Amino acid sequence: MEPSAFLTLFTILFTLVMLAATRISPDVILMGALSVLVVSGVLAPADALAGFSNPGVMTIATLYVVAAGLKETGAIQWLAHRLLGQPKRLKQAQFRVLLPASGLSAFMNNTTVVAMFIPAIQEWAGRLRLPPSKLLLPLSYAAIIGGTCTLIGTSTNLVIDGLLQSEMGVGLGMFSLAWVGLPLVLVGGTFLYIFSDRLLPDRQGVLEQLEMAREYAVEVIVDGKGPLVGRSIAEAGLRHLSHGYLADIERQGRLLTAVPPDTQLSAGDVLIFIGAPECARELRRIHGLRPAGGDVHKLDIEHHRRCLVEAVIGPDFVGLGQTVRESRFRSRYQAVILSISRHGKRLPGKLGNISLQVGDTLLLETAQDFVDQYRYRKDFLLVSGLNDSTPPDFRKAPLALGILAAMVVVSASGLLSILEAALLAGGGMLMTRCVPASKARRSVDLSVLVVISASFALGAAMRETGAASQIAQWLLLADDLSPWLALVLVYILTVAFTELITNNAAAVLMFPIAVSVAEQLGVDFKPFVIAIMFAASASFMTPLGYQTNLMVLGPGGYCFTDYLRLGAPLSFVIGVTSLGLIPLVWPF
Structure with missing residues (x-):
């Protein structure tokens, strides 16, 4: 050599x-x-x-934007709740996981699919009293296998197709791999359905314990026009959240405590949850619930430009010793206090009457730039945002799914290449505001693109030398x-x-x-x-x-x-x- x-x-x-x-x-x-x-x-x-200009790499980058649109509109979550249904036994639950996970992963990024299914399956497991270990690994495996059915199902397929185009002058169609991919879904899905219960352990997940977490009380209202009216607490998926629990329901001035899971929800019900800060994030992603705090609706911030933030009051905070109402917190910081935790425990009572002290931890709903704006100010000792806490715009979920379907149909019919169809779909997500440009930019995983593009150089060196x-x-x-x-x-x-x-x-x-x-x-x-x-x-x-x-x-x-x-x-x-x-x- x-x-x-x-x-x-x-x-x-x-x-x-x-x-x-x-x-x-x-x-x-x-x-x-x-x-x-x-x-x-x-x-x-x-x-x-040369790898940085490969069509496969550029297609992957564009599909990140398409996936962000599906995530921001809650389209995958919207589909998941309809496809998963209400199974009664473990085998039914496993079938309800395997089928939609493999099907959805054929047409969208399997990482996004798994990320959106995990909380739904955790809630399932709690409601059915099943260990999540019996469901989550089959979810991952089904998503991986499902991605082999189409050219856009996994980034690996797009990378190899890009190499075929640039090095060999040939390309693959959208469903070229389905001749092998579909049998793999059937064989692999059957194997998982039969053996995952026997081979996987009966083990609970590593969830944060509420006793050791910062504890808040979060209030939400059942939207009269939403899908939860008339459904029971269990059917609505509110009985076993990962980070909190339903404590009380306030209905027409009456306080219902220790409510059973078959209690039906009515329009205007105020649901009071107690739990970790992530509980508020979970509730934001349930279609049919909206924040109960009246001041939330007074924020001069677009709904889908908001996020949840934790802030610890410092000694230079201007409203020390004043109640929340007296401190004019909302107008001063363009943020609304959802709950207050002191010494790790929630503070009961009306928020507006609570006097603020040094060290109080506030759970806020505010603009996405709040953390950057107040991180180094003396008002707060610590400011941190909760990841993925922006509520999805469920109204645009059908639109996002329509854009995805159009991309698949156009590329599968041969009218446009996969890269061209993906570029139009990504542009459609931006133009219809399914995803803001700032979030679309952040959704592109540059580290993955660099790994793929740099790997092309190693392959070229192996070939040329x-x-x-x-x-x-x-x-x-x-x-x-x-x-x-x-x-x-x-x-x-x-x-x-x-x-x-x-x-x-x-x-x-x-x-x-x-x-x-x-x-x-x-x-x-x-x-x-x-x-x-x-x-x-x-x-x-x-x-x-x-x-x-x-x-x-x-x-x-x-x-x-x-x-x-x-x-x-x-x-x-x-x-x-x-x-x-x-x-x-x-x-x-």
């Missing part, structure tokens, strides 16, 4: 070790590897940076190795890379190796490339291989062996099914 090939292999090996064995951010590691290849002269700067051909020779083991066995080896190596490093980086690194294997065998490269797409998505054995696996780790109370116990046999089932079908759809 040439010295440049040795340097490339050493750089890639060192990169893999750093990704697997250190906590350094993957984008930092891969940009460092890119820098080495450019400074050493292995790659010209234009070749090293001949390192990929050398690895392919080592992989083939013997000159007379059959194409199917070579396909198995490529699949297994990709799965191993995916479990150790990020799925997108694994796919990009394996792409030139797979093409070289096909060239040396004298067969079509497509089955090998398609195998990479499915193998890079088949990350079930560790919480680190795929982001959704990591997201359910805490809420499900899982440990590493739980992933291995269910994920290892699932990986085998998915692998056997994929390797059996791929050569039939894309012959050698």
Whole structure:
């Protein structure tokens, strides 16, 4: 091998070790590897940076905006509550999780789908008295498998399609992968339905204990025009919130205490919840509830530009010793106090009559720039915002879903490429105000885009220096190795890379190796490339291989062996099914 090939292999090996064995951010590691290849002269700067203009990478960036629109309008949550329904037993609940999660993940970012399903399933588990560990890992696995059905279902598919377009001059259609993806959903879903209850532990999630949290009382009103009127407390999903509980109901001047779960809600009911600050965030995301505080409606701030903030009163606060009403808090700070906690306990009584003291923790509804504005002011000792506390605009949920459906139809029919359709869909989300431009900008995960784009440079170096051909020779083991066995080896190596490093980086690194294997065998490269797409998505054995696996780790109370116990046999089932079908759809 040439010295440049040795340097490339050493750089890639060192990169893999750093990704697997250190906590350094993957984008930092891969940009460092890119820098080495450019400074050493292995790659010209234009070749090293070509990944940043790849159509697959740009499509992923645009789809982040589309996903933000779906999230901000509560479209996924709106769908989830209708699709999940009210199951009575564990098996029914598992089926209600597997079917919509896999279906939705085929058309939208599976990370967003899992993030929106987690609180709904936690509420489920509490109401049905089921351990969340029986439901959340199957949710992640179903979302991963569902993403293999379409080209936009997972970023890995878009990355490989971008490489096919730029390197091989071919592309895939929206539903090209469905010939293998749909059988995988059926096989994988059946496996999860039968075995997840047996293989997963009966364990509660790692939830914050209310006794140790800052405790607040939060009041909300049942909207007379909302969907909760006439439904019971249990049916409305209010019986078992993750961060609080329903204490009382105030109805037409009467206070109802210790209300049973079958109590029906009426228009104008004031519901009083007690719990951690996150309880207010949970209530904001329930369609049909609105804040009870009269001053909330006096805020001169658009509803969807508000957020929840915690602020600790400092010694220089101008209203010390005054009641909330006397301090003119709303007009002075353009914020409304929802609840007050003192020494970790909520303060009962009318908010307007409470005297403010140093150290009081206020739960506020205010503008999104409040934290930046008052973080370094002496009025407050500490100011911190609650993540994802802006209430969704459910009125625009059907519009956001319509934009998504139009994107899928236009790209699937061939009228526009996936990138063009995604650009129009992202623009549609912005123009219709489904998502503000500021949130759309923040929704784009630059670290993921940098990892993918920098990985392209490593793949290009392997191809240009001949390192990929050398690895392919080592992989083939013997000159007379059959194409199917070579396909198995490529699949297994990709799965191993995916479990150790990020799925997108694994796919990009394996792409030139797979093409070289096909060239040396004298067969079509497509089955090998398609195998990479499915193998890079088949990350079930560790919480680190795929982001959704990591997201359910805490809420499900899982440990590493739980992933291995269910994920290892699932990986085998998915692998056997994929390797059996791929050569039939894309012959050698």
